[in-house]
Amino acid sequence: MSTNSPTPTLHADRTDDLASWHESVVESRDDDFSAAKTLTTKLGAHRRDEVVEFGFWTPDLVEDGVPEAAVELELLTPPADLDPGETDHRRVTFDRHRVPTRRVGEYHWAAVEGVRAGTRDTLGALYRLVYEGDDGEERTVQDPVAYSVPFGAFAPAEVYDLDRLDETRADRAYFEALGTDDERVATTDDGGLPRIDPATSMLEIHPGTATERGSLAGLAEVYEGIAAKQRAGDDLAPWERAFAGYDGIQLMPVEPLTENEAEHDFWAVADGSAGEVTVDVARPEMINWGYDIVVSAFSAPNPAVLETGRPDELVDFIAACHDLPRPIKVVFDIALGHADNRGAELLSDRYVLGPGMYGKHLDYTEPTARAVFLEMQERKMDFGADGIRVDGAQDFTSHDPETGEMYHDDDFLAEMDRVTQEVAGTEYRPWMVYEDGRPWPREDWELASSYRALIEQHPHSFQWSPITFAHNTPALLTFWATKWWRVREVGEFGGNWLTGVANHDTVRRGTQIDPTVEFNQSPVNPYLGDDYPETLSEAYDNAASSMLFHCFLPGVPMDFVHANMRAPWGFVRDTDPTWNVKVVSDESKFCYWQVRDEDFEDDRFFRRVKDLGFDSREGLLTFMNALSSAVGATDYDLDVMAAMLSAMDQPLGDDLSAADLEAYGYAWMRDVHDFANLGHWRDEQDDERTAFRLETREFRHDRPWLLADLDADDDYFTYRHPTDGTVLYYGFRTAPDRGDATDSTGGEQLLFAANMEGVPVEVSPATLADDAAGDANAPAVPTDGWEPALVAPGVEEPDGSTAASNPLAVELANGAAVVWRRDP
Numbered sequence: 001m002s003t004n005s006p007t008p009t010l011h012a013d014r015t016d017d018l019a020s021w022h023e024s025v026v027e028s029r030d031d032d033f034s035a036a037k038t039l040t041t042k043l044g045a046h047r048r049d050e051v052v053e054f055g056f057w058t059p060d061l062v063e064d065g066v067p068e069a070a071v072e073l074e075l076l077t078p079p080a081d082l083d084p085g086e087t088d089h090r091r092v093t094f095d096r097h098r099v100p101t102r103r104v105g106e107y108h109w110a111a112v113e114g115v116r117a118g119t120r121d122t123l124g125a126l127y128r129l130v131y132e133g134d135d136g137e138e139r140t141v142q143d144p145v146a147y148s149v150p151f152g153a154f155a156p157a158e159v160y161d162l163d164r165l166d167e168t169r170a171d172r173a174y175f176e177a178l179g180t181d182d183e184r185v186a187t188t189d190d191g192g193l194p195r196i197d198p199a200t201s202m203l204e205i206h207p208g209t210a211t212e213r214g215s216l217a218g219l220a221e222v223y224e225g226i227a228a229k230q231r232a233g234d235d236l237a238p239w240e241r242a243f244a245g246y247d248g249i250q251l252m253p254v255e256p257l258t259e260n261e262a263e264h265d266f267w268a269v270a271d272g273s274a275g276e277v278t279v280d281v282a283r284p285e286m287i288n289w290g291y292d293i294v295v296s297a298f299s300a301p302n303p304a305v306l307e308t309g310r311p312d313e314l315v316d317f318i319a320a321c322h323d324l325p326r327p328i329k330v331v332f333d334i335a336l337g338h339a340d341n342r343g344a345e346l347l348s349d350r351y352v353l354g355p356g357m358y359g360k361h362l363d364y365t366e367p368t369a370r371a372v373f374l375e376m377q378e379r380k381m382d383f384g385a386d387g388i389r390v391d392g393a394q395d396f397t398s399h400d401p402e403t404g405e406m407y408h409d410d411d412f413l414a415e416m417d418r419v420t421q422e423v424a425g426t427e428y429r430p431w432m433v434y435e436d437g438r439p440w441p442r443e444d445w446e447l448a449s450s451y452r453a454l455i456e457q458h459p460h461s462f463q464w465s466p467i468t469f470a471h472n473t474p475a476l477l478t479f480w481a482t483k484w485w486r487v488r489e490v491g492e493f494g495g496n497w498l499t500g501v502a503n504h505d506t507v508r509r510g511t512q513i514d515p516t517v518e519f520n521q522s523p524v525n526p527y528l529g530d531d532y533p534e535t536l537s538e539a540y541d542n543a544a545s546s547m548l549f550h551c552f553l554p555g556v557p558m559d560f561v562h563a564n565m566r567a568p569w570g571f572v573r574d575t576d577p578t579w580n581v582k583v584v585s586d587e588s589k590f591c592y593w594q595v596r597d598e599d600f601e602d603d604r605f606f607r608r609v610k611d612l613g614f615d616s617r618e619g620l621l622t623f624m625n626a627l628s629s630a631v632g633a634t635d636y637d638l639d640v641m642a643a644m645l646s647a648m649d650q651p652l653g654d655d656l657s658a659a660d661l662e663a664y665g666y667a668w669m670r671d672v673h674d675f676a677n678l679g680h681w682r683d684e685q686d687d688e689r690t691a692f693r694l695e696t697r698e699f700r701h702d703r704p705w706l707l708a709d710l711d712a713d714d715d716y717f718t719y720r721h722p723t724d725g726t727v728l729y730y731g732f733r734t735a736p737d738r739g740d741a742t743d744s745t746g747g748e749q750l751l752f753a754a755n756m757e758g759v760p761v762e763v764s765p766a767t768l769a770d771d772a773a774g775d776a777n778a779p780a781v782p783t784d785g786w787e788p789a790l791v792a793p794g795v796e797e798p799d800g801s802t803a804a805s806n807p808l809a810v811e812l813a814n815g816a817a818v819v820w821r822r823d824p
Helices: 013-026 031-044 059-063 162-168 172-176 216-232 310-322 340-344 366-382 411-420 453-457 483-492 504-513 532-540 541-553 578-588 591-594 596-599 607-611 617-634 638-646 657-675 677-684 687-701 764-771 800-806
Strands: 044-048 049-058 072-077 088-102 102-104 107-113 126-132 136-143 187-190 191-194 202-207 248-251 268-270 276-281 329-334 354-357 358-364 387-390 397-400 405-408 422-425 425-430 431-434 462-464 497-499 556-560 716-719 728-736 749-758 760-765 787-793 809-811 817-822
Touching: 013 031, 013 049, 013 102, 013 107, 031 366, 044 162, 072 107, 088 107, 162 340, 172 425, 191 425, 216 310, 248 387, 248 556, 310 329, 329 366, 329 431, 340 358, 358 497, 366 411, 387 411, 411 431, 411 453, 453 462, 483 716, 483 728, 504 532, 504 556, 504 591, 532 591, 541 556, 541 687, 541 749, 541 817, 578 617, 578 657, 591 617, 596 617, 607 657, 617 638, 638 657, 716 764, 728 760, 728 764, 749 760, 749 764, 749 809, 760 764, 809 817
Parallel strands: 202 248, 202 556, 248 329, 329 387, 387 431, 431 462, 462 497, 497 556
Antiparallel strands: 044 049, 049 107, 072 088, 072 126, 088 276, 102 107, 126 136, 187 191, 268 276, 354 358, 397 405, 422 425, 716 728, 728 749, 749 817, 760 809, 787 817
């Protein structure tokens, strides 16, 4: 086999230059971390002129005494027509070449001529280090800071032409406008560099289930279609409205994921010789919500969401967002707070402190590992992200050897904040968002967390609010009453918070509630819906909560696209060979909350579990409940669980094995993943509801002043008490008068009222003014001059004489709201 490519050859002079540069960096820096921050910029593969420079940090090889001469760089050049986007397995022969490397300290360097670099249209050469172990077996070292891993993190990385990708991106003008007076790209000066301003409202999206294609290309197509309709003045389809009206998108993690060796095999060597190697390859297609990362190759996009297998697809999606009439900022969800257990197979031991809550606890104090983590972040963000959401910032903890205790490594989080990006020749700093619930996971975290630890250290940054973080369950009665103290905090100092109740974590937590058990929890809110699926949908998508966060409270409201479309959502992954059955058992209540009988009977859904013999939703629910009970009763002993479940009447048979349970678990996960795909739910969208939700978001964009905290002297926010069966939130805000003739909302006053939960209640500006008058701390709320600005669908004036005497009076059912406005 020949690839018709030049033969890769070591460039001795350039390799010498790399070694000399390394030595000069070490000599000129005051400490190991400072040196490592510079050295790590040249790790991986970088095409410079016609030479590709390679660098690896390999402390384990040095510590194990592997001779320098034994370590080679392996280059695998594929056929020029190999399509990395195909998910079907096929057998491919690569040209194989090996070149020597130069060791300097704990690093290996090589500069090589004749290496094909990947582009949008062509797969580049794959690379890794190889050496012989003490046992005579050949071992490999993958590149943890790769730009492209078309066959997954466990396969060799691809040499990729990043300069060409940057030079040809369609949104170069967007980045060139950063720091200028261009109103489409708002920034604030931060130490001489533009920092991108926060979004006005944001949407969280899981790329793997957001479109029928399950890819970033599919998402780009959605936003290209929306942009075309907006420019033409055409109406959006109801399902398109679920994606529209935002100027920010938070993508759930798009990093390469762990793999299940028993289920996934995207790179398997079949045969090899000195000059070529034959491999069975496929584009990865793991099912995962994105947080089970191995950290290695973090800087590359996850090939499972790249239908082309090309990193360009991520850039194209970002460019599609930037090209809308109102550009959308793209925020990357950076999950560097842990590594999946299999990450230890790819990372040096020096990256890992030990076991942790989510797999491996990373060592942020090791100077080079610390620098590599930051380099990974910078490289990923340089694909063109506008913002960074740091997942689980409270999990970035390090060990203090003097006290023997773990501490929050805020110095490392500060280093993350100082990372700068360069795209299209423009340097900038991204919008910073932290998820931080410290002292989570301490038992009293819900009471003790301020959700402001990082904001206080970095006043330009944002954090997820307590109403957004983790375990909120608005489907339960009294949620809005018992959470009032936290909602009030949003009003008082939530200007730097992300708000809203619906996200990937909260909706999933909602599906884990056992609706048949009320011990130690409130009952399900009976006012939300006639069945459990309707109740859950209404809990995370109703006019009252949408208007509360978009039309009244400060901060940046964030929605979840699955909640917007009232589509099923749950925890999905087929990547864990150890805990997969337990994870499925934790999701056993999903059948109550997300699956109706007609859904199960639909031929499109649950095909795998049907093939296993489940022929009714009721039978599936019975088995899932039994599975959950068996996990608790056996402390997750799969063999004992199988014996217990064999005794019940279920279609898997009366001689179940642990392997049978694992097979069921994978079938369930894949079925849920398919069931949750939004492509199935486009035609189910309600025209009136989606139009109104879009209207609430536009209301926010017309009033950017709502971002700021409520003014302690002029604004007011409270709930009516005694509640008398209804949790009625209401408040009064006045827009700052900036003296700008173009600002149509300057000095505008808003009066908001929402029935968050409970029986219908009648409200009007007059009654709310009377309520406020009874509070000595409240400002005087005007009673005249009001007009309805936004009224939830279905809200009508009350019958009888009240409406005649008070024409602005309305009756708010559970989940309904109204906003009046007036000019002072």
